[in-house]
Amino acid sequence: MPALGSDMDEGTLQEWLVKPGDEVARGQVVAVVETTKAAVEIECWHAGTVQDLLVPVGDTVQVGTPLATLVGLDDADGDARPEPGVETAAPTVAEPSVTLPPSPPGASHRRRWVSPAARRLAASLSVDVDALTGTGPQGAVTLSDVEHAAAAAPIEKPKATAVSDRAAQMRKSIAAAMSRSKREIPHYYLADEILMDRAVTWLTERNAQRPITERVLPAVLQLKAVGVAAARYGEFNGFWREQGYEVAAGVHVGVAISLRGGGLVAPAIHDVPEKNLDQLMADLSDLVARARAGSLRSSEMSDPSITVTNLGDKGVDAVFGVIYPPQVALVGFGKPAQRVCAVDGGIRIATTVQASLAADHRASDGHRGALFLATINELLQQPEELEK
Incomplete structure (x- = not known):
């Protein structure tokens, strides 16, 4: 059973796909495991x-x-290694403690997409x-589908018990992870006000040339800027483990996503610096949809190397987050707003956003954190460079 986040102690095997x-x-989905947050597809390592x-x-x-x-592992090319942040579940060959009979001929191993909340x-x-x-x-059965089916039934039935139970279990998981974070991680916080006029103007002009379905949100620009900056400042892109700090092999940015009914998850978008804005927009849309349908993959849950939380759409000016262990940094963005600013020796009204950094003082210090935030600022002043 892989560790799908620091707040996971156990999981329920929902389905075998082999x-x-x-x-x-390697990378094939072989099973589905239910956690308190989602039904997670387990990939073979x-x-x-x-x-x-x-x-x-x-x-x-x-x-x-x-x-x-x-058996018969193909390790000739050296690729048969677990993904970063995933624990190896078993030796290559071991005597089984439980042996299941083969599935009957013709049995389907295709996944029936049902979110854990909907199943409960x-x-x-x-x-x-x-x-x-x-x-x-992908045809996932959602809470709404279940509720509509129940409403169409002739006998009215209670609807709150399963959802309430799931929400309570998720809050316990979040509480455990965040308590560990504040207990073990010496946080420090920095903030920077970023001028967004150039980025907003450039993005508006770019989107005007595209249909609505292909337009990019400002949050994607911020996501790309964080990813590029994290690639330059490795002390913010990795994991603090018992043996010390470990730089991540790639920049896999976790995106904090609020779930319907409460709680949140922060699955990863992989290799952010190498992707253009259109790819990142597509990845973000897909990730949010699957997270809220309760269908994520083990690699998305196990290897985020830094997390971004964006609460601008909730109307807050700034957010100072709690680091998700074993990560060592979290970047937050508040709402873009018009403010009176001193720009180029003059006073004018400009659109700005408050960016914050929560970082682990064991892995970095304030000087490097300030440079990291300044790099995010500089990148957002050159939005055309983030297009690549």
């Missing part, structure tokens, strides 16, 4: 042949518990999820 004898490739499935569907096991064994609510309302047509991303 069976003994199947050949699997090695290529080989499935020998045994060690955990039955429905079982809840601790992080680090072997889920399956593989359906169970409490006696709604058959297999009979529903999902309206979420």
Whole structure:
């Protein structure tokens, strides 16, 4: 069972997508695990042949518990390594403690997309999820689908129990992670007011030449600026572990996403500096949709190397976040607003945004943090360079 974030101690195996004898490739989705926040698709970290499935569907096991064994690993190219931040679940070959019988011939291993919240609510309302047509991303069955099905039934049933239980469990997970963060991480905070006039003007002109479906949000510019700056200042892009600081192999920016019904997740968009704005906009839209449908991938949950939280749409001027361990930095953005500013020796009204940095003093200091924030500022003054 991989660690899908510092607030995860256990997970429930919801579905196997492979069976003994199947050949699997590195990165292939092989199982679905339910956590308190989402149904997460577990990706295989090695290529080989499935020998045994060690955990039955429905079982809840601790992080680090072997889920399956593989044989005939192809490690010739050196690629058979776990993704950063993911713990190896099992040795290459091990004697199984539980052996499941092969699936019956013709059995389907295709994933039925149902968010954990929707599954719990359906169970409490006696709604058959297999009979529903999902309206979420990739046909996922959502809370709304279950509620509509229940409303159409002749007998009224209670609707709040499952959702309330899920929300309570998520708050416990968040509380555990944030308590650990404030207990273990010596935070320091910095802030900078960034002029956004040039970026907003450039983005407005760029979007005017494109259909609505292809337009880019200002948040994507900020995301790209953080990613590029993190690539230059490695002490903000990595993990603090028992042995000390470890620079991440890539810049995988976690995006804080609020969930319907409360709580949040911060899955990663991978390799942010290497992607253009259109790619990042598509990735962000897809990530938000899948997060709110309760369908994420293990690599997205396990390897964010720095997190961005943007509360500008909530009307707040600034946000000073809590670092998500084992990461060492979090960047926050408030709302863009018109303010009276001194610009080029004169006074004028300009659009600005408050950017903040919460950083781990074990991995960096205020001087480097100030340079990191200044680099984000400089990049946003040259939005055309972020296009690449």
